[in-house]
Each structure stands twice: as C-alpha cells, then as structure tokens.
Amino acid sequence: EIVMTQSPATLSVSPGERATLSCRASQSVSSNLAWYQQKPGQAPRLLIYDASTRATGIPARFSGSGSGTEFTLTISSLQSEDFAVYYCQQYNNWPVTFGQGTKVEIK
Amino acid sequence: QVQLVQSGAEVKKPGAAVKVSCKASGYTFSTYGISWVRQAPGQGPEWMGWISAYNGNTNYAQKLQGRLTMTTDTSTSTAYMELRSLRSDDTAVYYCARNSFLRPMDVWGKGTTVTVSS
Numbered sequence: 001e002i003v004m005t006q007s008p009a010t011l012s013v014s015p016g017e018r019a020t021l022s023c024r025a026s027q028s029v030s031s032n033l034a035w036y037q038q039k040p041g042q043a044p045r046l047l048i049y050d051a052s053t054r055a056t057g058i059p060a061r062f063s064g065s066g067s068g069t070e071f072t073l074t075i076s077s078l079q080s081e082d083f084a085v086y087y088c089q090q091y092n093n094w095p096v097t098f099g100q101g102t103k104v105e106i107k
Numbered sequence: 108q109v110q111l112v113q114s115g116a117e118v119k120k121p122g123a124a125v126k127v128s129c130k131a132s133g134y135t136f137s138t139y140g141i142s143w144v145r146q147a148p149g150q151g152p153e154w155m156g157w158i159s160a161y162n163g164n165t166n167y168a169q170k171l172q173g174r175l176t177m178t179t180d181t182s183t184s185t186a187y188m189e190l191r192s193l194r195s196d197d198t199a200v201y202y203c204a205r206n207s208f209l210r211p212m213d214v215w216g217k218g219t220t221v222t223v224s225s
Contacts, residue, residue, distance in 0.1 A: 034211040036152075043202055043215035044144075044152060055213060087151060091209050095168050096142075100151045 002026050002090050006099035012107040019075040021102045023088035028068045032092035035064055035073045038101075039084045047086075048073065078104070109133035111141075111203050111216035118222045124191040127219045129203030136184035137161045142206050143177060143188045145199040146218075152202075158186060159208065193223045 003026040013019045023033070031051040036044035046055040048064035051071060061076040075082055083106055088099040114128040129141060143155040156167040158177040165177050176189045186203055201219045204212035 032209070036212075043204075043218055044212075045215070046211055046213050049211040049213075055211075089152075089211070091206075091211060094166050094209070096154045096157075096209070098152045098154065 001095055002029060002093060002097050004088055004090055004097050004099035006086075006088055006102050008102060009100070010103045010105060012105050013078050014107045015080060016077050017107075019078055019082075019104055021073040021075075021086055021104070023066075023071040023073070023099055025069045025071075025090055029090040029092035031067045032090060033064075033066070033071050034089045034091065035062075036087045036089065037082075037084045038087065044087060075104070109205070109214050111205060111214055113201075113203060113216040113219045116220040116222070118224065119193050121194055121223055121225055123193050123223075124189060125193060125221050126187055126189040127201050127203075127221070129186040129188070129216050131160075131184040131186070131205070134205075136179075137181055139205050139207055141177070141179065141186040142204045142212055144202045144204060144212070145197075146202070147196070147199040150199075153199075155188070155201075157206070157208075160186065190221075193221075195223050197221065198223045 005024045007022045033051045035048040038044045052064045063074045085101045085103045087101045112130045140159045142157045144152045158165045160179045174191045178187045203216045205214040206212045
C-alpha cells in the first residue's frame with residue numbers, strides 16, 4: 001500500500017497570503033494525484049487531479065505541481081472560504097490512499 | 108445537475124449489518140463507477156472500495172474483505188454498500204463518490220452517518 005504523507009499538519013496563514021501544502025508518496029504515483037478540500041460537516045470536494053489540472057469550477061488561485069513522489073498544492077492568495085482541511089490522494093494503484101490532511105487555519 | 112443522494116443515518120448494534128444506498132442522477136450511471144469512502148470522527152478519509160456500474164466488477168480494501176459487499180442496480184441508478192459484523196470502530200460518515208477505474212472522485216454524496224453502539 002502506498003502511504004501518503006502530508007505536511008505540515010496545520011498551516012496558519014493570514015487572508016491574502018500564499019499557502020503551500022506538501023504531499024509525499026512512499027513510492028512513485030506518476031501524476032496520478034488529486035487534491036481535495038473539506039470543510040466541517042461537508043464531503044470532500046475535488047480541487048486538482050492529475051497533479052496539476054484544476055477541476056471544473058475551481059478558481060485559478062489553486063494550483064498543483066509535482067510528479068513521482070513529491071507534490072505541492074499552492075493557494076496563491078487565501079480567501080476566507082479557503083480555510084479548510086486539504087487532502088491528497090493517489091490513484092495510481094489499488095488501494096487508493098489518502099494523506100492525513102493539512103488544516104489551513106486563519107492566523 | 109450531477110448528484111449522488113445517500114440514504115439516511117443509521118444506528119446499529121455491534122455484530123449487525125448496515126446497507127447504505129447512493130442514488131445517482133444527472134449522468135449515465137453505467138459509464139462511471141462508484142467508490143465508497145468512510146471517515147471516522149477527526150480522521151482522514153479511508154477508501155473502502157470501488158464498483159463498476161458498467162459490469163459490477165469490484166475492488167475492495169483488503170482490511171474489509173469478507174465483511175463488505177458493493178452492488179449496483181442500473182435500473183434505478185443506485186449503488187449499495189453493505190458492511191457486516193459491525194464493530195465500534197466502524198462508526199464513521201460513509202460517502203459514495205463517482206469515479207472511473209483508478210481516476211479521481213469528482214462528485215460526492217453528502218454522506219451517511221453510521222453509528223455502532225451497544
């Protein structure tokens with residue numbers, strides 16, 4: 001099973017600032033990586049897939065990069081609605097696996 | 108619009124079984140699969156398995172093999188997840204999500220809370 005490790009666990013950011021979240025895979029997942037956003041009481045929402053492609057309706061301030069084992073989600077200028085938990089997920093191999101999440105909180 | 112509507116919350120005793128439904132609308136059901144993902148309180152998502160709505164092929168998480176069955180009914184565009192021999196650590200919110208074989212989950216249901224308690 002591929003283990004996904006996210007860092008940091010919590011990121012404190014001021015509105016308008018840039019946030020950079022990291023995700024590492026225990027073995028290569030090529031570009032088969034997605035990022036999801038989850039707010040309290042809601043289902044996860046797909047933000048990025050194939051490591052760098054924004055899902056339908058996702059604002060351009062969200063961008064993804066990386067391949068192989070190292071991936072990054074960048075939020076260029078945090079808006080109030082972006083404070084949430086973010087998960088990475090690999091879908092290169094069964095079983096698909098999620099990271100434990102990075103909580104982006106207001107500084 | 109594309110949506111997945113899940114059945115309501117369940118409370119079960121240890122050892123019982125639960126069956127959760129997920130009704131799809133707004134797209135051709137058989138052209139995608141359905142994943143089931145659960146999330147225990149305060150934890151990250153855990154993938155449980157995937158079923159093809161085209162041919163019923165399944166892929167289950169190894170830790171749930173033997174207790175988990177996923178099915179689909181194409182006549183009603185509904186997917187089902189049954190988990191048996193429930194334990195307290197099965198308490199979680201259970202989500203269905205649309206995706207193709209080894210692809211991202213692009214549409215999610217709102218979740219079904221399953222509580223296992225004596």
